[in-house]
Amino acid sequence: MSQITDTILEQIRDRFAQVDSCPQQGSRIFFENAGGALTLKSVVETSAQYAAIADNQGRDNPGSHELVRVINKAKDDMRVFMNAPGGQFFAGESGTELLFRLIMNACLGSAEGGTVLGSTLEHPSTRSACARWAGVARQKHVLIDHDDASGTITADAYAKAVTPETVVATIVHTSPVTGMGVDLAACAAAIREVAPGCLIIVDGIQHAAHGRIDLEAYGVDGYVISPYKMFSRHGYGLAWISDRLTHVPHNALIDGPEDNWEMGTRDTGSYATLSDVADYLEWLGGEVSDATDRRAKFVAAGEAIHAHEKALTDAMIRGTGNLPGLAEMEGVTILGGADNPAREGLVSLTVEGVPSVDVVKRLNEQGIRTHLRKADHYSGNILAPLGMDSCVRVSMCHYNSVGEVAKFLGVMKELTS
Incomplete structure (x- = not known):
């Protein structure tokens, strides 16, 4: 199975601009990829x-x-x-x-x-x-x-x-x-x-x-x-x-x-x-597989991306190391449920008793970039039927690491206890 190893992940992260820091905020973890993914240095x-x-x-x-x-x-x-x-x-x-x-x-x-x-x-x-x-x-x-x-x-x-x-x-x-x-x-x-x-x-x-x-x-x-x-x-x-x-x-x-x-x-x-x-995805496909055909490399890259992002969302939901996952945290609701095979690199959640806007703010103060989704013209179709006025969207991409997920879980653990 196509796999992104730690060595490949390091090479991946090196190809993206602002992978771990923001010109305004300084050091930060980027979990706002659904709002706009990181940009390849070659694109810049x-x-x-x-x-x-x-x-x-x-x-x-x-x-x-x-x-x-x-x-x-x-x-x-x-x-x-x-x-x-x-x-x-x-x-x-x-x-x-x-x-x-x-x-x-x-x-x-x-x-x-x-x-x-x-x-x-x-x-x-x-x-x-x-x-x-x-x-x-x-x-x-x-x-x-x-x-x-x-x-x-x-x-x-x-x-x-x-x-x-x-x-x-x-x-x-x-x-x-x-x-x-x-x-x-x-x-x-x-x-x-x-x-x-x-x-x-x-x-x-x-x-x-x-x-x-x-x-x-x-x-x-x-x-x-x-x-x-x-x-x-x-x-x-x-x-x-x-x-x-x-x-x-x-x-x-x-x-x-x-x-x-x-x-x-x-x-x-x-x-x-x-x-x-x-070119980047073709390179990645060549790193994670033995494919020589260009289309096969794109397919291999896609499979590796999917597998890595599943590992990230699994760690976020189920926990990693000695840190509990979101599914074990008191008062946390995960949209779409904890076990959902359709999930693609994204976890939306609410915390009972803590407004989502405050969760996003607290995470941001700890250098973790997430996003508030409100029951407005963008997200009301999803949130209103669930009786939610807002949620926290945590969206990852294949250049994110389990280490970054662990830091997120550490902050969430404090926030929910």
Whole structure:
């Protein structure tokens, strides 16, 4: 089994900027990865390099030719990383903007009177886009209730709700509040069985950092990520769309290329940093396995990331060394339960008698960065049904260590005793 050893972990941490310190706070442990993962040092260097370039794409000069080559290479890198033999990749303003754009075009390009299907597990970027554009396209927007106890949604729930009139469906790959993954291939298959022509659009934003993306296996039409949550930087989003979704009517310049979904000139540096991420994951896959094929290295990296993050969440929930885990601490409630195989590197919790805002503050004072999720427009869909006004989100990535988890547990032990 692909494994991240202590030696490999040291090499991993060396490749990330600000891995154990913040320019404002000084020394700190970063457990706020769901809000934005750490950035690769190579991404920082590449961004600076491309910020200096004055040339534009699509000109007949050596500088412009190189920009086009870099963009095409990044798209090819993403094609291998996400296993997408068909369709196309393009960059947009952000993950949220791209989800809105894909959903808008899917709704406007499908039958009036049809159903747009989603779930209450989803982030507001898909729920809001569906509510708006189903209304404009005179379609019915239906939300399936997710399972409160497990913090996820199943293919069975989609199978019960889908009808032959379902024209657009949305699925979140991993919840940014509960941290639970969804069996995407099974959900998509359940939809296709009843509504084969349905356009299926996936929010992969929270899932991307945890590896293991296989677009060919999913059978969906759109998949969106936010690269700043996958070791790159802020300022852009990345979408993949199927050939079928590519040909749906969409905003484009008159007499311009018909299949182009990109709006204006995009930043070549943003594409170049995707190649940095791909190079890093390929390196990691080579370290944790004997794979020689590039796609196999990406798969090995994803498996190793998943296994390491499971070890981190297991330590956090069950304890490590002589420190008790969250499951043994008095008054601690873990969203989705202590034993949940769908968990992906994230633990959300509440402490009885201590407001979540104070827990986050106390942890921060001890140099441990976590995040407060409130029952607002971002997280109310998850927290309100549980009767919670807020929770503490502790989100990890594969560059975090069990030693960091131990420090977190030490503070939590004091806080709960």
